[in-house]
Amino acid sequence: MNKITLGNMASRIPTEADAYIYLETLRWPEKPICPHCGVIGDHYYLKPENGFSRGTTRGSVSERRVWKCKDCRKQFSATTNTVFHGSKVPLRTWLFVFFEMCCNKNGIAAREIARKYGVAPKTAWFMTQRIREAMANDSSGKLSGNIVMDETYIGGKPENWHKNDPRRAKDGYSTAHKTPVVALISEETGEIRTKVITTVSGPNIRQVIKENVSLATSILHTDSAGVYRTIGKEMAGHHVVNHHVGQYVTELSDGTNKAENFFSQLKRSISGTHHSISPEHLSRYVTEFAYRHSTHGLSDTERMVRLMAQTPGVRLSYRPLTN
């Protein structure tokens, strides 16, 4: 795969048909893979009768490139069973937006996508959410080794709330109106897992660690908060840096610095790019950040190819997002 930039993408995919060919090279670098039966092979390309486009079941015309599996005999294209499937947005636009979200360190706001690519604001927002779902569709498994964990609180600027906002009533703690987010980072690889939780408690923290970390082969590094104590005993080790006595690094890790850096970048970006994010959507934004952070060692091109491999199986309808 040649280096991908926005500029060379624009020249390589002037039409929808080119966008399909491009997606095929990203998803099937060797031979087409049938999404129905998984066979990699010399499937048949179904040339459109007019050599250019074909009618769709919806009665419109599409330049979609269709293949027929030589094994299961079913038809498919590079978009079958992926986030792109059934979308009315041109594949070209999807590819540009994917690339922007892969490579902009601070992400890109839906309103900017709407303006830049001429799609409705609601459509742009939906596209970004689907791309975040693909980013979450990561199958790299549990972390192991030296794991740094920390928590932070995001959102809620009470000074912006209306004077009758019910959230004011339960204010009192500085974190009462904010949403807790935890991050787990591998000291060795920089891979990161995140989770938005309702409250920072021992059982919640334990649950997040169990879902994301191999307990027997991992050493946990945290600050001295009590919520890590119980789960720490179930792991290969638990190192605590005591910030109260000015300790920030240990022999095995640089304390919780990696997590703190991640959180500060996340917060800067949320306020700079997205301004504010409602608590119910926060987890998708955090996932997007974690994805770029985990893949910081890859080039933009490698990150894009990797994300394309995560698009199968991700289909998100509008309803679960807005419920």
Ligand SMILES: [Zn+2]
């Ligand atoms: Zn097949």
